[in-house]
Amino acid sequence: MKQNDVLIRGEHLTKVFGYGKQKTTAVEDVSFAFHEGEIISIVGESGSGKTTLAKMIMGLLKESSGSIEYMGKPRQLKRHGDRKRYWKNIQAIFQDPFSSFNLFYKVEKLLLDCIKLQGVNLTKEEQLRKMKEACSFVNLKFEELHNKYPFELSGGQMQRLMIARIFMLHPKLLIADEPTSMVDACSRSTILDMLLKLRDENNMTIIFITHDVGLAYYVSDTLYIMEQGKVVERGPAEEVILNPQHPYTQQLISDVPKIHSEWDLA
Amino acid sequence: MNSSFRILIKSPKFMFGACMLLAMIGLILIYPLFNRNDPLEMIALAYQPPDSKLLLGSDNFGRDLFLELIYGIRTSLQVGLIAGVFATVIGLVIGLASGYIGGMIDNLLTAITNIFIVIPSFVILILISVSIDSRSSFVTAVIIGITSWPWTARAVRAQTSSLRNRDHVNIAKISGYSTPRIILSEILPYIASYVVMAFVLQTASGILSEASISMLGLGPYNTISLGIIMNWALVFEAPVAGAWWAFIPAAISIAIITFSLYMMNTGMDEIFNPKIRS
Ligand SMILES: Nc1ncnc2c1ncn2[C@@H]1O[C@H](COP(=O)(O)OP(=O)(O)O)[C@@H](O)[C@H]1O
Numbered sequence: 223m224k225q226n227d228v229l230i231r232g233e234h235l236t237k238v239f240g241y242g243k244q245k246t247t248a249v250e251d252v253s254f255a256f257h258e259g260e261i262i263s264i265v266g267e268s269g270s271g272k273t274t275l276a277k278m279i280m281g282l283l284k285e286s287s288g289s290i291e292y293m294g295k296p297r298q299l300k301r302h303g304d305r306k307r308y309w310k311n312i313q314a315i316f317q318d319p320f321s322s323f324n325l326f327y328k329v330e331k332l333l334l335d336c337i338k339l340q341g342v343n344l345t346k347e348e349q350l351r352k353m354k355e356a357c358s359f360v361n362l363k364f365e366e367l368h369n370k371y372p373f374e375l376s377g378g379q380m381q382r383l384m385i386a387r388i389f390m391l392h393p394k395l396l397i398a399d400e401p402t403s404m405v406d407a408c409s410r411s412t413i414l415d416m417l418l419k420l421r422d423e424n425n426m427t428i429i430f431i432t433h434d435v436g437l438a439y440y441v442s443d444t445l446y447i448m449e450q451g452k453v454v455e456r457g458p459a460e461e462v463i464l465n466p467q468h469p470y471t472q473q474l475i476s477d478v479p480k481i482h483s484e485w486d487l488a
Numbered sequence: 489m490n491s492s493f494r495i496l497i498k499s500p501k502f503m504f505g506a507c508m509l510l511a512m513i514g515l516i517l518i519y520p521l522f523n524r525n526d527p528l529e530m531i532a533l534a535y536q537p538p539d540s541k542l543l544l545g546s547d548n549f550g551r552d553l554f555l556e557l558i559y560g561i562r563t564s565l566q567v568g569l570i571a572g573v574f575a576t577v578i579g580l581v582i583g584l585a586s587g588y589i590g591g592m593i594d595n596l597l598t599a600i601t602n603i604f605i606v607i608p609s610f611v612i613l614i615l616i617s618v619s620i621d622s623r624s625s626f627v628t629a630v631i632i633g634i635t636s637w638p639w640t641a642r643a644v645r646a647q648t649s650s651l652r653n654r655d656h657v658n659i660a661k662i663s664g665y666s667t668p669r670i671i672l673s674e675i676l677p678y679i680a681s682y683v684v685m686a687f688v689l690q691t692a693s694g695i696l697s698e699a700s701i702s703m704l705g706l707g708p709y710n711t712i713s714l715g716i717i718m719n720w721a722l723v724f725e726a727p728v729a730g731a732w733w734a735f736i737p738a739a740i741s742i743a744i745i746t747f748s749l750y751m752m753n754t755g756m757d758e759i760f761n762p763k764i765r766s
C-alpha cells in the first residue's frame with residue numbers, strides 16, 4: 223500500500239478558533255501524508271480536533287497556518303471553480319446524518335445533485351438508473367425512498383444514503399467522520415463493509431475518523447492517534463496497536479476490552 | 489411551505505387575528521364603493537354627535553368621521569405594510585450577510601446594527617421627519633422602515649451564523665453549490681417562518697409609529713391616517729368639546745389592527761418555534 227503515490231499531504235497544520243480569552247487551538251502542528259488506496263484512521267476522544275482537521279482537509283475551514291498539497295501541488299481553493307473541481311475528487315460523510323440533510327427537500331435531490339456535480343449530461347432514464355444502482359449498493363430501495371423527506375427516514379437510512387452519495391461520486395478521497403456513531407451495532411458492520419467495498423472497487427483513499435480504536439484497527443492500514451489537537455502517535459495499524467509507544471495510545475487500547483482476542487463486531 | 493400554511497389554519501389564535509384583520513380590510517375596500525363621497529368634504533356642522541346619517545358624527549370641520557376613519561385605516565395599513573417590508577428586507581439582507589460571511593464584515597455590520605439599536609429609533613424618526621419638507625405617506629413609511637430593521641437583522645444574524653455551520657450547508661458546498669444558492673436553499677427555508685413573524689410585528693409597530701409621529705404633527709401631508717385623525721382631534725380640542733367620537737374610534741381601530749397582528753404572530757410563534765427547536 224505505502225508504495226503508492228502520495229495523494230494528499232499536510233504540513234504543520236494548525237487551526238485556532240476565536241481570540242483573546244476564548245482562544246482554542248483545535249488542531250496543532252499536524253503533518254500527514256495519505257496515499258492512494260490507503261485507509262487511514264484518525265483516532266481520538268471527543269474534542270481532540272478530528273472533525274476540525276477533517277474540515278481543513280475538505281477545504282471547509284481555512285487553516286490558521288500550515289499548508290496542504292494535493293497530488294504534489296499546493297492546493298488552490300480561491301475561486302468557486304477551483305473548489306468545485308477539488309470536491310469532485312474529495313468528498314466527505316459528516317458526523318451527524320440528521321443535520322446532513324436539508325429538511326425542506328426530498329431525498330431524491332441529494333442524489334440528483336451528485337449527477338449535476340459530475341457535469342455529465344444524462345437522460346432521465348440514465349439518471350434514474352444511476353440513482354437506483356447507488357441505492358441498491360447500500361441496500362436501500364430507491365422506489366420507497368425518493369419521494370420521502372429526510373425526517374421520514376431512520377438514522378441508519380440517512381447514513382446509508384450518504385454512502386450512496388459517495389458511490390455516485392466515486393471520489394479519490396473520502397473522509398468519513400464517525401460514520402457509525404448514530405447507528406446500532408448491526409448496521410455498523412454493514413456500513414464499514416460498504417466503505418471497504420468502495421475502496422476495493424475504486425482504489426479510494428479513505429480517512430476514517432473514530433473515537434473507537436477497535437473499529438480503527440479493524441478497518442485501517444494506518445493509524446493516527448490524536449490528543450488535544452496533536453498527533454501523538456502514527457504508524458501502521460498493527461504496529462501501533464500491538465506496540466503502542468505513547469502513554470495516551472496505551473490508555474486508549476487498555477480501555478478497550480479484549481483487544482488481542484477475536485473481534486466481535488455484531 | 490404549503491403544509492405550514494395548512495397547520496396555521498388550525499391555530500385558533502392565528503385564525504382569530506387573521507379574520508379580524510381580513511374583516512377590517514374587507515370593510516375599507518367595500519365601504520368606499522357604496523359611499524363615494526370625498527372624506528375631506530364638509531357636509532355638516534362641527535362636532536355633530538353620531539346619528540343614523542353620520543355613523544360616527546362629524547369632526548371640527550364638519551366632515552364625516554366614519555368615512556375619514558375608513559380612509560385613515562387604509563393609509564395606516566399601507567404605511568405599516570410598506571414600513572414592514574422595508575424593515576424586513578433591510579434586516580434580512582444585513583442579517584444574512586453578517587451571519588453567513590462572518591469575520592470582519594460580521595463585526596462591522598454587527599457594530600452598525602448595535603448603534604441603531606442603542607439610538608432610540610423614535611428620535612431618529614422625529615429628526616428625519618422634521619428635516620424632510622414634502623412627506624407623502626410613502627416617504628413616512630420608508631422612514632419608519634429604515635429606522636426599525638435592527639432587531640430583525642440581529643435575530644437573522646444569530647440564526648444564520650448557527651445554520652452556516654450545519655452539515656447540510658457543508659454538503660451543499662461540497663456538492664458544488666454557489667453561495668447565493670446555498671443562502672436561498674439551505675438558509676432561507678429554515679428562517680422563513682421567523683422572517684414572516686418578524687414582518688408581522690414590524691407591520692404592527694409601523695402602524696403604531698405612524699400614529700405616534702402623526703399625533704405630533706409630523707406625519708404625512710395630504711392624506712388621512714388614524715394618527716392624523718387623532719392629531720386633528722387634539723389640535724381642535726375635541727376632548728374639551730366632549731366629542732369622544734372624534735378620537736376614540738381611531739384609537740380603537742389602531743388597537744384592533746395591532747392586536748390582530750399580534751395574535752397572528754403569537755399563533756405562528758406557538759406553531760413554528762417548537763418545530764425549529766426540535
Ligand atoms: N467553529 C468552532 N468555533 C470554536 N471552537 C470550535 C469550533 N469547532 C470546534 N471547536 C473546538 O475545537 C475543539 C475540537 O473540536 P472537534 O474538531 O469537533 O473535535 P472532535 O471532532 O475530535 O470531537 C473543541 O474544543 C471544540 O470546542
Ligand SMILES: [Mg+2]
Pocket residue numbers: 272273274317399
Ligand atoms: Mg467530531
